[in-house]
Every structure is written in structure tokens, then in C-alpha cells.
Amino acid sequence: xxxxxxxxxxxxxxxxxxxxxxxxxxxxxxxxxxxxxxxxxxxxxxxxxxxxxxxxxxxxxxxxxxxxxxxxxxxxxxxxxxxxxxxxxxxxxxxxxxxxxxxxxxxxxxxxxxxxxxxxxxxxxxxxxxxxxxxxxxxxxxxxxxxxxxxxxxxxxxxxxxxxxxxxxxxxxxxxxxxxxxxxxxxxxxxxxxxxxxxxxxxxxxxxxxxxxxxxxxxxxxxxxxxxxxxxxxxxxxxxxxxxxxxxxxxxxxxxx
Ligand SMILES: Nc1ncnc2c1ncn2[C@@H]1O[C@H](COP(=O)(O)OP(=O)(O)O)[C@@H](O)[C@H]1O
Ligand SMILES: [Mg+2]
Numbered sequence: 109x110x111x112x113x114x115x116x117x118x119x120x121x122x123x124x125x126x127x128x129x130x131x132x133x134x135x136x137x138x139x140x141x142x143x144x145x146x147x148x149x150x151x152x153x154x155x156x157x158x159x160x161x162x163x164x165x166x167x168x169x170x171x172x173x174x175x176x177x178x179x180x181x182x183x184x185x186x187x188x189x190x191x192x193x194x195x196x197x198x199x200x201x202x203x204x205x206x207x208x209x210x211x212x213x214x215x216x217x218x219x220x221x222x223x224x225x226x227x228x229x230x231x232x233x234x235x236x237x238x239x240x241x242x243x244x245x246x247x248x249x250x251x252x253x254x255x256x257x258x259x260x261x262x263x264x265x266x267x268x269x270x271x272x273x274x275x276x277x278x279x280x281x282x283x284x285x286x287x288x289x290x291x292x293x294x295x296x297x298x299x300x301x302x303x304x305x306x307x308x309x310x311x312x313x314x315x316x317x318x319x320x321x322x323x324x325x326x327x328x329x330x331x332x333x334x335x336x337x338x339x340x341x342x343x344x345x346x347x348x349x350x351x352x353x354x355x356x357x358x359x360x361x362x363x364x365x
Contacts, residue, residue: 109135110260112134115166116130116164116167130319133311139292139309141311146357149357154313155294159185160179182259188265192237193237198237200220201252202220202223202255203220206220243271243277250285261291265297266278279302300347300351310323315364326342327342
């Protein structure tokens with residue numbers, strides 16, 4: 109479904125800084141993969157390249173067999189900061205991408221209503237972002253991304269700005285939606301716990317150079333909100349293994365900084 113091959117990215121600001129070095133990742137349809145790594149290792153850069161928002165120095169991104177070279181309607185991205193249009197109501201924000209696609213008004217309102225329902229915001233359709241909580245705004249961001257029916261959902265720390273309880277609640281909703289709709293999702297996070305909860309596979313990035321150094325298949329049954337997955341032996345083991353690796357990378361990042 110998604111094939112990222114030999115991706116390299118350098119930024120030139122005065123000197124040249126190599127951020128991604130031979131970054132490779134493949135995902136099968138319906139797979140949920142989390143990308144975790146120390147701050148500054150290149151997670152956002154990788155996601156923006158996959159989304160077509162940033163050009164790579166070399167390497168290819170292939171989606172469903174076609175080489176991807178820019179933004180397109182088969183990819184949707186959700187950022188940490190909600191990026192809603194403040195002058196549009198909740199439903200008009202969800203309908204925005206459909207409007208850009210030229211969908212007629214009646215149809216796009218019908219689709220937007222369906223996606224607002226999916227994230228539990230039916231009642232708030234006519235409210236403006238400023239009238240809604242952070243968690244509600246992020247749900248609108250998710251509904252807007254899903255409404256265009258993307259082949260690939262990209263999320264960059266989407267719950268990073270939310271309080272712990274709201275975050276946990278939205279993780280549950282996202283897990284359910286992704287599973288029901290068999291969405292192929294690449295999810296960037298700083299949280300090991302969040303990554304394990306949501307993912308079929310957790311991919312760990314190292315620093316300098318930014319590349320994948322390990323991956324962990326999470327085999328605990330889904331949805332994991334239905335039982336105490338943190339009590340499973342697999343949880344403790346994989347959490348410990350991921351943490352050990354990340355700790356080494358964080359120390360390394362400090363040394364080279
Ligand atoms: N537009 C840019 N110009 C120069 N350097 C950048 C730019 N964007 C990101 N970087 C650098 O690339 C590295 C990786 O950044 P980023 O992908 O945001 O990391 P992460 O999301 O893992 O925290 C950082 O060192 C950052 O300073
Ligand atoms: Mg980032």
C-alpha cells in the first residue's frame with residue numbers, strides 16, 4: 109500500500125544538514141504503524157514528505173503502486189495544531205476538503221454530517237472552533253481528514269496538545285474508527301504507551317542520521333480498549349524494549365547536539 113524507499117532529506121541553511129538518511133518503510137493495507145523517536149530525529153520531515161508537502165532530496169514514495177510526487181486526495185494529514193478555519197463552523201470545516209474537490213453542496217453536507225457523527229460531534233455542527241474545546245477541535249480535524257476518504261491517513265502527534273484524559277478518550281475513538289474502516293495509518297507520536305495501544309507495528313527512529321533502527325510487531329488483540337492490555341506480558345516486554353532503545357537514542361542526540 110505504502111512503500112517508502114531510500115528516502116534522503118538534507119536541509120541547507122548555511123551548511124548542509126542531513127536529516128533523513130536511507131529511510132525505508134513499507135505498510136500493508138489497513139495497517140496502523142506508529143513512528144516514534146527522539147525530538148528532532150526527522151519524524152515530521154518524513155511525514156511531510158509522504159504527504160507531498162515537502163520535497164525529498166532523493167528516494168521514492170509509492171502509494172498503491174503509483175509514485176507520489178505532491179499533495180493529492182489519496183492522502184490526508186492531521187497535525188498537532190488543529191489548523192481549522194476559525195471563520196467556518198464545525199461542519200463547514202469538515203466539508204472544506206470536499207468543497208475543494210468540487211463536490212456539490214448538498215452532497216458534501218451529507219458526507220460532512222456523517223463524519224461529524226463518526227467523531228461524536230453531531231450536536232456541535234453549527235459551532236465555530238473558538239466555541240469548542242481542544243479535544244473537539246481535534247476531532248473536527250480528524251473528521252475533515254477522513255471525509256475525503258483517503259487511502260492513507262497521516263497523523264503527526266495529533267493528541268500532543270491535549271490533556272491526558274481527552275487524549276485517552278480520543279485514542280479509543282481513533283482505534284475504533286481505524287479498525288472499522290480498515291484505514292492505513294502512519295502515526296507519529298512521542299508516547300510509547302499510545303504507540304502500543306494503537307498500532308500493529310511500532311517503528312523506532314534513531315538520530316543522526318534519521319532512519320529506522322528497529323520495529324516491533326504488536327500482536328495483542330484489538331480493540332485494546334476492550335480489556336486491560338497493559339496487564340498483558342507482551343505489553344510490559346515491548347514497552348521495556350522500546351524504551352531501552354529510545355533511551356540510547358536520546359543520550360546520543362544530546363551528545364551530537
Ligand atoms: N525547513 C527546515 N530547514 C532546516 N532544518 C529543518 C527544517 N525542518 C526541519 N529541520 C531540522 O530537521 C530536523 C528534524 O526535524 P523534524 O522532522 O521536525 O523532527 P521531529 O518531528 O522528529 O521532532 C531538526 O533538526 C530540524 O531542526
Ligand atoms: Mg515533529
